[in-house]
Amino acid sequence: MGKFIPWSSQPIEEWAKKYATGKFINLDGHQTHYIEQGNGESLILLHGFGSDSYTWHNNINALAARFKVYAIDLWGCGYSTRESLDYGYPLYVNQLRCFMDTLRIEKASFIGQSMGGGTIIKFATEHRDKVRSIILVCASGMPSKCLPIQQILALPGLGKLALSLPTDFVRRLIIKKVYLYQKEVSKEYFDGLTWSQKIKGSNKSYLKIMRLSFFHTLDNGIQELAEMDIPALIVWGRHDKAIPLKLGQEMHRILKGSRLETFEDSGHEPHDEEPEKFNRVVLDFLTEMQ
Numbered sequence: 284m285g286k287f288i289p290w291s292s293q294p295i296e297e298w299a300k301k302y303a304t305g306k307f308i309n310l311d312g313h314q315t316h317y318i319e320q321g322n323g324e325s326l327i328l329l330h331g332f333g334s335d336s337y338t339w340h341n342n343i344n345a346l347a348a349r350f351k352v353y354a355i356d357l358w359g360c361g362y363s364t365r366e367s368l369d370y371g372y373p374l375y376v377n378q379l380r381c382f383m384d385t386l387r388i389e390k391a392s393f394i395g396q397s398m399g400g401g402t403i404i405k406f407a408t409e410h411r412d413k414v415r416s417i418i419l420v421c422a423s424g425m426p427s428k429c430l431p432i433q434q435i436l437a438l439p440g441l442g443k444l445a446l447s448l449p450t451d452f453v454r455r456l457i458i459k460k461v462y463l464y465q466k467e468v469s470k471e472y473f474d475g476l477t478w479s480q481k482i483k484g485s486n487k488s489y490l491k492i493m494r495l496s497f498f499h500t501l502d503n504g505i506q507e508l509a510e511m512d513i514p515a516l517i518v519w520g521r522h523d524k525a526i527p528l529k530l531g532q533e534m535h536r537i538l539k540g541s542r543l544e545t546f547e548d549s550g551h552e553p554h555d556e557e558p559e560k561f562n563r564v565v566l567d568f569l570t571e572m573q
Contacts, residue, residue: 287449291486295365298482303362305336305354310381316362317382318354321347324415324573325388327379328354331397331421331551332492333457335361337475338396341558342565349566350392355382356479357399359492365484371497372405379406383413392569396420396554397526398492401501408507416514416572418565421523421551424501425530430461437494446486454480464522464550505537515541516568518561520549542568 295314299307305318318336320343328346330338336354346352356363357375368374379402383391392415395403400422407414429437436442445453454477458468466472479485508515515538519531528545535543544564546553554561 288481289449290447290480291483293481293483295362295482295484298479299362302478305356305362307362308382308385310378310385313358313364313366313368313378315358315364315378315382316356318343319352320344321350321352323350325391326350326352326569327383327388327391327393328352329357329375329379329393329395329399329402330354330360331395331399331423332498333360333489334396334476335479337361337479338552338555340475340555342554342562345558345562346565350569353382353386353388353391355379357402359488361479362482365482365488367487367491370488370492370495372402372501375402376406376409380410380413389413390415392416392418392572394418394420394554394565395422397551398423398498400424401498404501404504404508407511407513408504411511411513414513416516416569418516418518418568419534420518420554421520421526421531422517422534423498423526424505425499425526425534426502427499427526427530429496430525432457432461433493436490442490442493443486446489451477461525462551464520464556465548466552466556505534509537509539514568514572516565517541517543518553518564519543519545520551520553520556521545521547522549523551525551 328339335356339354393403400419401424517535519528546557549556
């Protein structure tokens, strides 16, 4: 067994050079890491809180067979910048807009999970002309309560201590109890999800994003989105503990004309727990929209 590498300890330049699998681009003065694959119409993927572009590792190849796929690491996450920023949906909407402008992507379809889904909702209401269709996967936005484990980590001092412990236990517990329903957390899977959290500043950005409590503040934005003619597919895990299915059903009710697909054997990560079904459902939806 190799020596344990402390969390939030490694210089981002060196760590990213060793382990990042995508490309880097400077957006508005801040580094953004992204994966690019495939050809065709643009399809942009945004991960959720505490995650990064690795979350799409079971989806990118299948989606890239028909589309030009971009999986972005949002600021404060993955191998993107760890600078102290004003985290929230406005910041991530700006990052996404800068990304599209810099790469000259005029219009795209979007898939967003959790916080990434919330970002897409906000983006769509502000940049309708850039949006072809949206797929919201257990998306943040509807008013909701935090889970007990999130409330504990939000406590001053305790969250920092828990995330800094020289063990995988805390992060494994979060992944297993908050995000997944039945999928096993193998070492390979765990490392893929958390390896970028070895980067210096990761704990600080993680806790800052979580404590800002902006995830579930889009009730007005969702109502505004309902008035737009944007094709929307909503995907939810039956056993989602982070954002319960009832909120997905309510979002579906508000977004008249949207489709709701419930994944019976998934929690907060249906794209990862049932990837073959997810890829098929998404590709069918996107193909119909072309």
